[in-house]
Amino acid sequence: MIFQDPFASLNPRMRVRDIVGHAPLVHGMVSKDKLDDFVDELLVRVGLDPSYKRRYPHQFSGGQRQRVGIARALAVSPSVLVCDESVAALDVSIQAQILNIFMELRDTLDLTCLFISHDIGVVRHISHRVAIMYLGRLVELGNNDDIFETPAHPYTRLLLDGVPRLSQRHFAFHHITGEIPSPLAPPPGCHFHPRCPLATERCRQERPQPREISPGHMVACFEA
Ligand code: SF4
Known part of the structure; x- marks a missing residue:
């Protein structure tokens, strides 16, 4: 350690x-x-x-x-x-x-x-491999290229949107709206739904399970 x-x-x-x-x-x-x-x-x-x-x-x-x-x-x-x-x-x-x-x-x-x-x-x-976590749950897992070139989970995409780039002269920072919920009383369904721009009724009730969208690239999201 x-x-x-x-x-x-x-x-x-x-x-x-x-x-x-x-x-x-x-x-x-x-x-x-x-x-x-x-x-x-x-x-x-x-x-x-x-x-x-x-x-x-x-x-x-x-x-x-x-x-x-x-x-x-x-x-x-x-x-x-x-x-x-x-x-x-x-x-x-x-x-x-x-x-x-x-x-x-x-x-x-x-x-x-x-x-x-x-x-x-x-x-x-x-x-080499990256796991993205939100509120104690793994939301996306993939090789370095999967995560940084073709991110699939809305949380991963918002995280990467917030990284400044030298190639961009003007940068508008898009922050993730809302507060991080307490891990002691997490929201039902998808933990990210109160802050997710793509959230649907299903997301509020059902927990998305990780599924493979390409070899070795797993995402826990209904809309990915
Ligand atoms: S399951 Fe729904 S709320 Fe959760 S990240 Fe995907 S679209 Fe957003």
Whole structure:
């Protein structure tokens, strides 16, 4: 797991060597005498100087702290990484560096990354497959091209309409009308119906099930 806030997710009383090395040591994946070399290798892999391993989290910048978080996640040789808004707390230039690390690790270590984000540009840059969720339900699932070139769900289309484009000189922002309902008392039928421009009576009463509209492209909408 790699968390959103790299500072809050690192124990301030532990040195980087222990933050990164603790789990593999406990799980018997590395012996005590080899721990330093093991941690050095991981720090190099995420672009940190191994001599930093004696430092505490407060002695790093936000981007460096997130690299420590990535090294900690990699230390137990995962096959799946869950990255929960992992770049949202970072400056844009640092975000790009961390995203590049994710993509490099994904390809070199053959990792699967479940990357959760509200930043649609980041999602487009990093993902092979994309799942769009609204109020706790999955509304559309497809390959990167399916979602960004031929979006089918009204919510996905409205989301993408809100992304500014450099090629457009004048941009009229079309926001989604209405408030997000409470997930504790979601609307009946399709959760999106109070805000959907295509909603019909059926949408107010019946919950749309995901259906495949092209190979691998699923949409939960009656009108798609
Ligand atoms: S099922 Fe109806 S309300 Fe829901 S997204 Fe489709 S058209 Fe809109």
